[in-house]
Amino acid sequence: MLRAFELALEWPHTHPNPRVGSVVVDASGGVVGEGWHRGPGTAHAEVDAMSRAGEAARGGTVYVTLEPCSHQGRTPPCTDALIEAGVVRVVAATLDPDSNVSGRGVEKLRAAGVEVEVGMLQQEARRVDPAYFRHRETGMPFVTLKWAMTLDGSVAAADGTSQWITGKEARTDAHRTRSIVDAVVVGAGTLRDDDPLLDVRLEGYDGPQPRPVIVAGSTPLPAHARIWDRDPVVVSAGPREIPSGVLLEVSRNGDYPDPVAACRSLADLGLLHLLLEGGPGLTRAWWDAGVVNNGMVYIGARVGGGTGTAPLAGSFPTITAASDVEFGEVRSVGHDVVISFEKKI
Numbered sequence: 001m002l003r004a005f006e007l008a009l010e011w012p013h014t015h016p017n018p019r020v021g022s023v024v025v026d027a028s029g030g031v032v033g034e035g036w037h038r039g040p041g042t043a044h045a046e047v048d049a050m051s052r053a054g055e056a057a058r059g060g061t062v063y064v065t066l067e068p069c070s071h072q073g074r075t076p077p078c079t080d081a082l083i084e085a086g087v088v089r090v091v092a093a094t095l096d097p098d099s100n101v102s103g104r105g106v107e108k109l110r111a112a113g114v115e116v117e118v119g120m121l122q123q124e125a126r127r128v129d130p131a132y133f134r135h136r137e138t139g140m141p142f143v144t145l146k147w148a149m150t151l152d153g154s155v156a157a158a159d160g161t162s163q164w165i166t167g168k169e170a171r172t173d174a175h176r177t178r179s180i181v182d183a184v185v186v187g188a189g190t191l192r193d194d195d196p197l198l199d200v201r202l203e204g205y206d207g208p209q210p211r212p213v214i215v216a217g218s219t220p221l222p223a224h225a226r227i228w229d230r231d232p233v234v235v236s237a238g239p240r241e242i243p244s245g246v247l248l249e250v251s252r253n254g255d256y257p258d259p260v261a262a263c264r265s266l267a268d269l270g271l272l273h274l275l276l277e278g279g280p281g282l283t284r285a286w287w288d289a290g291v292v293n294n295g296m297v298y299i300g301a302r303v304g305g306g307t308g309t310a311p312l313a314g315s316f317p318t319i320t321a322a323s324d325v326e327f328g329e330v331r332s333v334g335h336d337v338v339i340s341f342e343k344k345i
Contacts, residue, residue, distance in 0.1 A: 001023075003031075005121075016040070018096070021045050022045035022062060024060055035052060057086065060088070069098075069101050070104045087114065088115060090116050140260075147283065149165060149311055150165055153308075160193065160309070169334025175202050178198075182210060184198040184212055189281065195222075195226055211231070213235065246269070259289035260289055298337075301336055
């Protein structure tokens with residue numbers, strides 16, 4: 001199963017479908033096939049693995065990180081393929097939370113006489129693709145918050161300058177995160193001030209680019225920004241003309257489009273993992289709305305030595321207003337440090 005987890009991450013760009021890996025073991029216990037899902041319309045992991053195993057799959061066991069599907073989508077049901085291949089046992093790490101599956105795959109296999117075991121390393125399986133599970137269980141995307149700041153806590157100087165707080169290695173590391181998400185989200189202020197592309201710029205990278213998302217309030221957007229060449233999604237609290245891309249109109253909450261409504265609308269487009277790189281105002285709005293799930297803070301080896309711009313706008317009135325997080329990795333990246341965290345519910 002651990003090998004199946006590795007395979008599931010071979011191609012992380014599967015959304016709105018799940019990341020899934022699979023290993024086929026023959027009757028004597030030898031690995032005869034490995035596979036993973038490559039996105040909508042392609043073979044599911046079990047079928048991919050069995051195609052490599054061929055006749056050696058008959059009488060064998062299939063390990064898979066997610067319950068096999070039992071419904072017809074863009075591809076035939078995996079349960080039918082498993083039954084026809086003559087496997088005698090299926091070990092699934094966890095049930096599929098999708099309402100089209102949700103235990104039906106297990107039932108169909110057992111009805112056909114296939115032994116099924118569910119629950120091996122279940123929590124680890126969820127961590128392979130947390131965005132898929134969050135979406136199928138709540139309708140919401142998984143939101144990762146990212147910011148870079150000085151050692152004394154400023155994301156920008158008093159005059160608004162911030163390039164560069166961190167070094168080249170840290171910026172490259174952040175681009176690796178961009179390479180595995182579905183969309184990069186910023187506010188209109190960032191668009192006006194930085195004219196960003198919100199793309200992945202890694203040497204040798206040839207995978208898909210994340211969709212750029214602009215969250216716009218009432219202020220007009222620049223008509224000649226570079227982002228218009230990248231088919232962006234603009235989330236707006238009202239109608240507006242945009243040079244290109246997709247406009248999502250959602251309800252307003254304060255100065256911004258409602259974060260919950262914005263997230264649901266983006267998930268409906270198949271953007272299940274969002275990387276929030278907004279300025280302090282947008283970051284505060286999404287944080288207060290409870291849509292942020294985890295985050296990465298890059299701490300540059302620099303001290304501002306005074307009052308700059310804080311990562312989140314607004315006041316911090318009392319210690320009881322603070323939200324608890326759980327620290328994950330703490331890594332050195334060049335001369336800088338990155339701290340990962342999960343927001344406690």
